[in-house]
Amino acid sequence: MxxxxxxxxxxxxxxxxxxxxxxxxxxxxxxxxxxxxxxxxxxxxxxxxxxxxxxxxxxxxxxxxxxxxxxxxxxxxxxxxxxxxxxxxxxxxxxxxxxxxxxxxxxxxxxxxxxxxxxxxxxxxxxxxxxxxxxxxxxxxxxxxxxxxxxxxxxxxxxxxxxxxxxxxxxxxxxxxxxxxxxxxxxxxxxxxxxxxxxxxxxxxxxxxxxxxxxxxxxxxxxxxxxxxxxxxxxxxxxxxxxxxxxxxxxxxxxxxxxxxxxxxxxxxxxxxxxxxxxxxxxxxPSRGVVPWSFRRIRMRLAAAETRALLTMAGGYQPPDPLARRIARWRGFTGPDGRLTAAGAAAVADAHRQQRLWQAYRQQHPDAALPFNPLSGFRIEDVLSADIVAALESDSV
Amino acid sequence: MNPPRLIPFEAPPNANAHGALAPLSVRGLTVAYDEKPALWDVDFEISQQDLVAVIGPNGAGKSTMIKAVLGLTPTLAGNIRAFGKPVKHARKRIAYVPQRTSVDWDFPASAEDVVAMGLYGKIGWCRPVRRRHRGSAREHLDRVGMADFASRQIGQLSGGQQQRVFLARALAQEADIYLMDEPFAGVDAATERAIVDVMRDVRSNGATVVCVHHDLQTVGDYFDSAVILNIRRIAAGPVTDVFTEENLQAAYGGRLAKTEIRAIADSA
Amino acid sequence: MNATDFLSIDLPAILVAILAATSCGLLGNFLVLRRQALIGDAISHVALPGIVAGFLVSGTIATLPLMLGAMVAAIIAAGLIETIRRVGRLEAGAAMGVVFTAMFAVGIVLLEQTGASNAHIDAEHALYGNLESTLWLVLSAWSDLLTVEAYIEMPRQLATLIVVTCAIAVLIAVFFKELKVTTFDPGLAASLGLPVRTISTALIVVVAIAAVAAFEAVGSILVIAMFICPAATARMLTDNLGRQLWLSAGVAAIAGVGGYFAAAFGPQLWGSANALSAAGMITVVAGVMQGFAMLMAPRYGVVTRAMGNRKRRLDLAS
Structure with a gap:
């Protein structure tokens, strides 16, 4: 046969x-x-x-x-x-x-x-x-x-x-x-x-x-x-x-x-x-298939929820939606009592800093900032050289 | 040091100082079609009896924002409320004017038929359009100066006339919020005038208009407030406050010359 | 031709043709306006695997299980097309082409593999239908039409089509407004709170029911034609949706009668006693009517417009 x-x-x-x-x-x-x-x-x-x-x-x-x-x-x-x-x-x-x-x-x-x-x-x-x-x-x-x-x-x-x-x-x-x-x-x-x-x-x-x-x-x-x-x-x-x-x-x-x-x-x-x-x-x-695409979509959704959670927590509020709350809990940002943990506080501070720096960069170089979309999750230090980051840091304080 | 207890998010900021619920409040709205976000973490709030222009360069997510508010496009994250309720439960209070190019104008319907569609929500399922509904449709056509064209097939109208038919349809919905997607695109001066008059008219009746707009020169003349978008919300508030060089630069970047931006900011 | 032959052979066939044409023709208006004209084509092709599967599951060639199979296949196909279009972000036409050809191929493989082809199920039959063998044997004189027995012994296809056609007419009348707004402006319809997607799914399900009910009697090719030609003809003639629906029903009925007569009695004109395929002929008559409308329609006809332009030029010149 x-x-x-x-x-x-x-x-x-x-x-x-x-x-x-x-x-x-x-x-x-x-x-x-x-x-x-x-x-x-x-x-x-x-x-x-x-x-x-x-x-x-x-x-x-x-x-x-x-x-x-x-x-x-x-x-x-x-x-x-x-x-x-x-x-x-x-x-x-x-x-x-x-x-x-x-x-x-x-x-x-x-x-x-x-x-x-x-x-x-x-x-x-x-x-x-x-x-x-x-x-x-x-x-x-x-x-x-x-x-x-x-x-x-x-x-x-x-x-x-x-x-x-x-x-x-x-x-x-x-x-x-x-x-x-x-x-x-x-x-x-x-x-x-x-x-x-x-x-x-x-x-x-x-x-x-x-x-x-x-x-x-x-x-x-x-x-x-x-x-x-x-x-x-x-x-x-x-x-x-x-x-x-x-x-x-x-x-x-x-x-x-x-x-x-x-x-x-x-x-x-x-x-x-x-x-x-x-x-x-x-x-x-890989590029247009349903399964890889769904994975990317889920990842984006989680990333969006996590950023959102961190930024609302930075304002002193609980994360707005259940998904963001669950992520904050699961990542150990909040404890069982709903309080921010030490790790959470650090993450919040970091997210805040990232947002501030990106905002400053976008303000100063709107066109150069265009390709870096927020869903790609780049940290600014990984993309820009140290001296630019330092300059942004001093500008945005 | 014990970290602070987090305040529940439910309570805040939907009610204003007088306790009235904002016609539209958008928090953390994120929309992505593929890997590129169309809108990223957009927040703004619109107050009652306001004429709001949504502006930003092409691809800034203006139409997407309107569609997301109406639930016509899936969102990744965000909380959208109309009068404090999810939009789904406030549908009857929201009228929508889609982009003129989004429909087939060769469709077998007259101007009056199209305006009557605005009444379908009120007429309810399975009930026919009656004479009084047609009468009401004609009245709304009259308000936009189109009474003479009521029985004309929509494909035989000019672009401006088609836009006015759409406007009359939105008026027929007798809503509290009007969401308009580029009503000024490609229309004649008379229609532009008519749209502005209608917007002011509905505002004086207590309604709110949110309008995607392209022409930066006229924002100050036509609108009270503006939301400047470029994927993110750049600024939102009274036109005079948000039309600063800095905001326009952030939204339009290299797409407008520095002198242009300065002129627009100065005029506002 | 004597009355008995006409009543027992021709009359039921004509009625079946009229009803099949009208039910599909009415729905076709919405398909044409929604740019879904070819969904009828896709659904008719996937009836084959449905029928074969119905036969394999039930073990009989009784009509009901086969038609149920076709129904289920049609709905599966519609679901698959929509899914592929949405998640694969393919153009509707390509999604349709992928689904109906693949399901048709499944039908053929099943047919050959299981020996179902020996059990009088064949693809050709599904294409041509069986209009000529719809018989109303109890009728022998016109007065028989007034008896109750005549209706008890009515051919089953005819009874089915009467029910389906009436149901479709009622549904369209009741939901006219909703169908109209979801067809013209789905964005507005959704903002009015109408379940746009549910309505379009329901439309496709009704299309599948109409296709399957009609297709047993008249074959898939006539079904495809009737979803398109009457509506397209009416579309050339009017700018009012209500009028368009009436016109399309009229055109469908005329095509049904005209086509049947041309097929049954036309060959006698050149002395041949053999009838031609009625389903094919009805399709051709519908096509001829559409062609005529495209050329001669009062306002939108190609010839009419050309003549109007010429007249205008002459007026200008003089």
């Missing part, structure tokens, strides 16, 4: 398995990299509209294929159809957003449901056709990774690589409009055109992923990895690298698991792997 796992994950489990694995990894990386831009542009769900808008295209391409005398199941042909209506969907979303009073999310919802409804009408028509090999079309809804052929996997890998290359080449432009559309426009960039190009790349990833993971789960591949990467970094370059890596990792795990276990649909497992990465990032990423 372990050997199987190893074999699959290291591409040594036969041609077919390796091809599928390579395909989904390429797709994962592509989705992760491209997805960063719509995510940062706060338009992540536009991929939802795009992917649903491909359905009528697939159906139309199938009908056209039959009309031309074929079986209608040529993958390239179907993808072209998907890309065509997907592009119309993008244009429709942009048009509704820019020319009517309806906001973007309504535009996305309109396009995704109406296009998909149209696709369903067409599919219901196809179902009644005698020549219907339509079973193949249904696989676009949920994907059929295992049925990926070598050629198709190659197509995915190449298309992914091309899309990634373009995305990296235009990283600066995409990043700039995501950060500040107005500024980018003032620089003389055609924001609408840059946006459209970004969406075309997104459409490319969606179209090539349809066969492998299906039109609902492909959305996940362009949303979840960037969302996970966001928790780790604030820098665009790093975020793209991480997002691509997360997507690739999800593809690798998902593809591997589905090859090893029966009845494990690859598309769904890839998405679940991505979701696991997301959950881990949400919880534990």
């Amino acid at each position: 372990i050997i199987d796992v190893f074999a699959v994950l290291t591409f040594c489990a036969g041609y077919n398995t390796s091809v599928v694995l390579a395909g989904v990894i390429a797709l994962g990386i592509g989705g992760g990299v491209i997805g960063v831009f719509p995510f940062l542009r706060k338009r992540a769900l536009i991929s939802d509209a795009i992917s649903h808008a491909t359905l009528p295209g697939i159906a139309l391409a199938f009908l056209a294929g039959i009309a031309l005398g074929g079986t209608g199941r040529n993958l390239g042909f179907l993808m072209a159809g998907a890309a065509l209506t997907g592009a119309i969907g993008i244009i429709a979303v942009q048009w509704i957003r820019d020319h009517t009073r309806l906001p973007e999310d309504t535009a996305i919802g309109t396009v995704l449901s109406v296009f998909f409804g149209l696709g369903i009408v067409l599919l219901s028509h196809i179902q009644t056709l005698e020549s219907a090999g339509q079973a193949g079309l249904n696989s676009f809804l949920l994907g059929s990774t295992a049925a990926l052929t070598g050629g198709e996997a190659q197509l995915i890998a190449i298309a992914s690589a091309v899309a990634i290359t373009f995305a990296l080449a235009f990283m600066k432009e995409f990043g700039a409009i995501a950060f500040d559309e107005g500024f980018a426009a003032a620089q003389g960039w055609r924001v609408a055109r840059v946006d459209l190009f970004m969406l075309v790349l997104l459409l490319a990833i969606v179209a090539i992923g349809l066969k492998a993971v299906g039109l609902i789960l492909i959305i996940a591949l362009v949303i979840i990895p960037p969302a996970a990467a966001r928790f780790w970094t604030d820098r665009l370059g790093r975020m793209i690298a991480l997002s691509g890596a997360f997507g690739g990792l999800a593809g690798w795990i998902g593809g591997g698991v589905s090859a090893l276990f029966p009845a494990m649909p690859a598309g769904a497992v890839i998405v679940l792997a991505a979701a696991a990465i997301f959950t881990f990032s949400l919880l534990f990423a």
Whole structure:
């Protein structure tokens, strides 16, 4: 068993398995990299509209294929159809957003449901056709990774690589409009055109992923990895690298698991792997993760309460709120009788002195004092040189 | 030497010399969104029938302070009381004028509808807005000179007119404290005049106005008192007392030229 | 078409379509105004894992446990989206995208792993719904509609939708004022002492109920469309919230009837006896109506405005 796992994950489990694995990894990386831009542009769900808008295209391409005398199941042909209506969907979303009073999310919802409804009408028509090999079309809804052929996997890998290359080449432009559309426009960039190009790349990833993971789960591949990467970094370059890596990792795990276990649909497992990465990032990423953030928050709350306690005690009052009272007690500043202890008196004097010195420093050098925020708990001696502190001391007495 | 016994904190300073409870008292208010504090240990007290400007540079936490007072943003620490009670129990006595940019002006509502929203607290749950409520909404619109625009969709009003609709809505709440978040931002001269008149009007009826304000030049003309903020409270009190070079320097630092600060301090 | 066929096959389907469309359409007004239009989309997708889980827990394909499962899944999804949005400080759209795709994937894995797919639960059914097989068999003549038995033997989906639609209409009427102010200005609403968060949670729960009640009959795609298109259409036509609600209900009902007829009888126009997907067609009709409103609405239509501008320019010139 372990050997199987190893074999699959290291591409040594036969041609077919390796091809599928390579395909989904390429797709994962592509989705992760491209997805960063719509995510940062706060338009992540536009991929939802795009992917649903491909359905009528697939159906139309199938009908056209039959009309031309074929079986209608040529993958390239179907993808072209998907890309065509997907592009119309993008244009429709942009048009509704820019020319009517309806906001973007309504535009996305309109396009995704109406296009998909149209696709369903067409599919219901196809179902009644005698020549219907339509079973193949249904696989676009949920994907059929295992049925990926070598050629198709190659197509995915190449298309992914091309899309990634373009995305990296235009990283600066995409990043700039995501950060500040107005500024980018003032620089003389055609924001609408840059946006459209970004969406075309997104459409490319969606179209090539349809066969492998299906039109609902492909959305996940362009949303979840960037969302996970966001928790780790604030820098665009790093975020793209991480997002691509997360997507690739999800593809690798998902593809591997589905090859090893029966009845494990690859598309769904890839998405679940991505979701696991997301959950881990949400919880534990150092800069924006929930757990480290909560710890910092608790620490700040305690620091605020402690300072507050010390300063009110300096005025001769009991700490104002229960938390501050408890901290004062717990730190040994007050005794069981509610009186200030010797240690408490010292701490109060020290807090008072710190406050006085910082106040003096802020008064004299307001701008230099700005970066030292009170929650960071710096002692003034640790930050400023001894002679400045001494000068402040003499000024503030 | 035995250290002194600490006095319980409950007793003090909410009541003034006459025993009246301050409309608003804020102690030790600390708010932090992330690691940077938006407000740090802010104390001040506002007395009745006062027109108070809250001033400070961008990012000084002025709006945050208003939101924290209303309980719209979580606080790390602090004790906020209105008329001696937690704000939660004094809601009916507080009216709020949010920043104009905080809502969607394309919303399907007329000026009158928006003003009537100020009455929702009085109307109560599940009861419809009746004709007399609409009448009252119209009266309040009239007070700000907007009676002719009552049935106009709010998106078709100018910025100043929108601000006046917000003001009328606050008036409809018939509160004792009015908290206004930058009502003067981007409005025309007529609206500015109207806002000042309304503020003086409510003051003469015994109410208190706390107003986030940006224009240092007009603070002395429009307001009685000021709270100067820059994360911390720099100063609070009558405008003439707090508008000193020292305080303004502490709040604005390098953001205002020394000469400017001196001119403002002198004018106040 | 004879009366019996119409009454037992078409009438119940039309009624179900109208009610499903109206209940979702009414709620959609608030979703569209709150920039939450896509929550319907998210909720409809997570119904799949809910249904599969309902099947696994109850062991039957009886409707009630499956619908309960969908309900629970919808509420869990709404909670997760809100949590991720708040604690992860992610944009609402991204939070939605993460949650609904991940839960949909869970549904598919469950489906495949447990063999539930053999038990007539399939993802496609959930997408397309089952409008055409809603039958009111006791009706054979119009006069039967006046009998009590007819209503006792009413198709269950229809009965459910009648209850849900009425409940939604009543809730909106009763809480109109609160929904309006929390939608327009949550800051003011909170300062008035209204429980803003509770109201928006309640709205999402009602949306989930409406989605699940409708979705069994008409499929998730129609549910998504009805949360958006009628409200968006009405939004183009009026600046009064009350009027917008009425208009959206009207648009939803017209789409339901029109779409059903187009799907059932449209193909006969080109001599095909096979009906098309009614749910899909209703969606398309709703989309066409919205498109028309976006272009031609009296005040806000794109064409109307362009013509108004042109006229103004000509007036100026002359």
